[in-house]
Amino acid sequence: MTLDHRNPKGLPFDQNGKRAWSHDIFSCFEEIGTCCISTFLPCVTYAQNRSRLQHLQAHGTRHPSGGEPFNQDCFVFGCLHACAGLGCILQIGQRQAAREHYRIEGDGGNDFLCSWCCLPCALTQEAREIEAEEKSY
Template sequence: MNRNPKGLSHNSDGKRDWSEGLCGCFGDCGTCCVATFLPCMTYSKNKSRREYLNSHGRPHPEGGDGCGGGCFLYGCLTVFTGLGWLLSVPERNATRERYSIKGSGCGSCLTVMCCLPCALTQESREIELEEQSLQK
């Protein structure tokens, strides 16, 4: 299992940068558009893909669940309180932890709060790199 398919260097703490920059979201316009207009779906899909990788060691057979309970919860929180984006913070932290990516909880919160579509797309692309490496 390769959690660093691009072979990025690690710092002395064993952490590395994201494989794609935050503005690299434009390299995956489809995901970026869905993350912009339906962030609940991208959130749910990323979460299910990462959790499936954690528990099974292989890519989600259906490419993730974009319309499951996570999507519903995220959507309801967004519609009724405007705070659905808060669910993305622990998921971003979990993705950073899985791939030994530099950062902090505060940094994740600021990134998600300031540019949610870019953050969700960046996470999706990181997960996708591992999925692609497992299919080879």
């Protein structure tokens, strides 16, 4: 049996070929470092998650530096979040991209609610999903 790097925990797929997240949305406190960064500097976690996922999609390997926390994505997210509290709008799209990459069940409404109501938890959950794939290589 070969390891599915996008599902290293071997979670079952439903009839639509989708699975659950590897970690529950409220298990973010199990990864307290990422949770704290996501709470106080969500732009950093957003940018890092985005660069890590893009690298995995393009190269099939982990990002050599663990992701880029301070880049254009961080700046745009930070400006939107600081000026209008709307950084979560970018996270909705990023969460959808992660769900599609990992074949995780859900929809845009769920992405919106998680990103709007509990942004640090959503960012941490996504970071943990990416980390699980990275560790499988």
